[in-house]
Amino acid sequence: MDLFSRPIRGTAVLLLCIATAACSDSDSSTSSGGSTDTGAAHGDGANTDGNADDEDTGDVDGSDSPPSPTDSDASTSGDDDADTSGAPGTDTDTDADTDGDTGSGSAHAVSGSVLRSVAPGEGNDAVGTLYLSLLASCDAGGVSEHGVELQDADLSANGASVAFAFEDVGPGTYFLTGFLDDNANFDGAGPDLGDLVAVDGIGPGCVEVNVQDEDVGGLTVDLNFVMIF
Numbered sequence: 001m002d003l004f005s006r007p008i009r010g011t012a013v014l015l016l017c018i019a020t021a022a023c024s025d026s027d028s029s030t031s032s033g034g035s036t037d038t039g040a041a042h043g044d045g046a047n048t049d050g051n052a053d054d055e056d057t058g059d060v061d062g063s064d065s066p067p068s069p070t071d072s073d074a075s076t077s078g079d080d081d082a083d084t085s086g087a088p089g090t091d092t093d094t095d096a097d098t099d100g101d102t103g104s105g106s107a108h109a110v111s112g113s114v115l116r117s118v119a120p121g122e123g124n125d126a127v128g129t130l131y132l133s134l135l136a137s138c139d140a141g142g143v144s145e146h147g148v149e150l151q152d153a154d155l156s157a158n159g160a161s162v163a164f165a166f167e168d169v170g171p172g173t174y175f176l177t178g179f180l181d182d183n184a185n186f187d188g189a190g191p192d193l194g195d196l197v198a199v200d201g202i203g204p205g206c207v208e209v210n211v212q213d214e215d216v217g218g219l220t221v222d223l224n225f226v227m228i229f
Helices: 001-061 069-102
Strands: 108-116 127-133 146-153 161-171 172-181 206-213 216-223
Touching: 108 127, 108 172, 108 206, 127 161, 146 161, 146 172, 172 216, 206 216
Parallel strands: 108 216
Antiparallel strands: 108 161, 127 146, 127 172, 172 206
């Protein structure tokens, strides 16, 4: 019994030692490999995190960052200021041109002569006060915009004429007419019996006058009718 039990025990011990050594080597390798893998994993993780952080930080700093409000505001402010400063200059030029085109600040002379184409009435001599008007409209109720009164106007001779002139007439359209108070009784109501007048049909005879940016001359008023009432 002792002869067989010792070898078996020795063999068992040997096998146990081999197994133990193998397990020890295996555990060591496993432990070493695990440690290496873990380190690599940690290293990769660290690198990955680092790259991710770097990339995220770059995206935020580069593409997602809004433009500088100071630069944008400065550009906009500069453009607006330039346009605004130009506007008043443009308005000033327009006003100046408008004044020049319309001639609203200028006044001119309107001149011509008065003659008669009809003989004076019975008992009259065609000498008296001559009344001329620039009317706003050519009708019996036309408002006189400008008037001229020439005393001792003498149209007694055939073909005689008397010169007249209106001063400081502003731009516009007027209607020139007049009469000679041949009997010296004008009371402001208009011509009456025996006066020499300019007529056209049953209304006043008018010469249209357009005053723009220069004097108007060479006009003729013809007294062609003797008042009969």
